[in-house]
Amino acid sequence: MDRIDRQILHVLLTDARATYQELGRRVQLSANTVAERVRRLQASGVVRGYRAELDLHALGHGMEMISNIRLREGFDRAAFEEGLRTVPQVVGAMRLTGDFDYQLRMACADSREFEAVIDLLKAEHGVQRLNSRLLLHEVDLGPGRLVAP
Template sequence: MDHIDRQLLVLLLQDGRATYQELGRQVRLSANTVADRVRRLQAAGVIQGYRAELNLEAFGRGMQMISDIRLRDDTDRRAFEAQLAEVPQVIGAMRVTGDYDFQLRLACTDSREFETVVDRLKAELGVRQVHSRLVLHEVSLGLDRVIGS
């Protein structure tokens, strides 16, 4: 991967829908050359996909929380992971090291819905302890910082 590939990745992070022609203008290459480079980055697994970024407030889910989860000793981790897909308020999950087993990102309509989710996690999914924080706002640092290192 050379500096032009890195430039293309930064541009695609900023606008995943940019055309090969637009990208080519910015890196001073033909659209065909850019297309070849992007396909090569996809084939190598550097680019794993493209997705839309949604505004959760447009869906009435503007209340976001980060919740640290500790499972009960008898809870199967893989079963817990599979069951998370059935909880629509969970929009992200990471297995972590330290005092907790998982960190979840939740998007709820209000505190009542959040309370319902916590109760469900404990009653149905084998969660022993939940430690949550309300997300006030997100600071977007961008993955383009990683590409340059």
């Protein structure tokens, strides 16, 4: 990966819908050359996909929490991870080292919905202990910090 690839990645991180022509203009290459570079970045796994960014508040899920999770001793991690896919309020999950096994990002409409999710995680998904914090706001650090041109 060279400087031009990093420039392409930076543009895609700021605007994943940029056309090959726009990318080419921004990095001073032809659209065909940029398309080939993007295909190569996708084939190598550097670019894994494109997604829409949703406003959870606009969708009625403005209460966001970060929850550290410890599973019951012996509970199957693969089963827990698969079970998370069935809980729509869980919008992100990371496996951790340390005192907790996972960190979840959850979005709920209100505290009652959050309480119901906690009960579900404990009853059906092997959660032994949960420590949650309300997310006040995210700090926008800007796109492409590792691939800045």
